[in-house]
Amino acid sequence: MAKRYWLMKTEPDAFSIADLERLGVTAWEGVRNYQARNHMRDGMKLGDEVLFYHSSTKPPGVVGLARVSRESYPDPTAFDSKSKYFDPKSKPDAARWMMVDVEYVATFPATLSLEELRAVPGLQDMPLLRKGQRLSVQPVSADEYRIVKKLGMRARSR
DNA sequence: GCCAACGTTGGC
DNA sequence: GCCAACGTTGGC
Numbered sequence: 001m002a003k004r005y006w007l008m009k010t011e012p013d014a015f016s017i018a019d020l021e022r023l024g025v026t027a028w029e030g031v032r033n034y035q036a037r038n039h040m041r042d043g044m045k046l047g048d049e050v051l052f053y054h055s056s057t058k059p060p061g062v063v064g065l066a067r068v069s070r071e072s073y074p075d076p077t078a079f080d081s082k083s084k085y086f087d088p089k090s091k092p093d094a095a096r097w098m099m100v101d102v103e104y105v106a107t108f109p110a111t112l113s114l115e116e117l118r119a120v121p122g123l124q125d126m127p128l129l130r131k132g133q134r135l136s137v138q139p140v141s142a143d144e145y146r147i148v149k150k151l152g153m154r155a156r157s158r
Numbered sequence: 159g160c161c162a163a164c165g166t167t168g169g170c
Numbered sequence: 171g172c173c174a175a176c177g178t179t180g181g182c
Binding site for chain 1: 162163164165
C-alpha cells in the first residue's frame with residue numbers, strides 16, 4: 001500500500017519534539033479516543049510519515065517530522081493501575097487501547113504556526129484547520145504533507 | 159481563565 | 171436507544 005501521512009498532537013509540556021529528538025523513538029502511549037486509536041491501529045503502517053504538532057502552547061503549530069517505526073500494539077499503560085492512563089476495561093488478552101512507536105526525523109527551524117497554516121493555499125481541507133477539531137491523531141494527504149514539510153523546513157526569519 | 163465543540167456516561 | 175449532564179480538548 002502507498003505510504004500514508006499523519007498529524008500527531010502533543011502538549012510540549014508533556015512530550016515535545018525535543019524529547020523525541022533526545023529519545024530517538026517513543027511509544028505513543030495514552031491515546032484514549034477511539035477515532036485516534038483506530039487511525040493508529042488500522043491506518044498507520046511502518047514508514048508512514050508524521051507531522052509533529054504542539055498544542056496548548058504559544059503558538060500552537062507543526063514543529064517537526066517523525067515516522068512510524070512500529071505498527072500498533074497494546075498500550076501497556078491501560079493495564080497499569082498506577083498510570084494516569086489506566087483503563088480497567090482494557091485487558092491484556094483483549095486490549096482496548098493500542099499505540100504505535102514513532103521515531104524522530106527532523107525539527108523545523110521555527111514553529112509553523114496554526115495561524116500560518118490557515119493562510120496556506122492547498123491546506124484548507126486539513127482536519128486540523130476545521131473548527132472544533134480535537135482529534136490527536138489525524139490523517140493528512142500526500143499533498144498536504146508535502147506543502148507543510150516544505151514550508152516547515154524552510155528557514156524563515158521573523 | 160474562558161468557553162465552544164466534542165466525546166462519553168448513565169438514568170430512564 | 172435517547173439525551174442531559176459531565177468531562178476534556180485546545181484555541182484564544
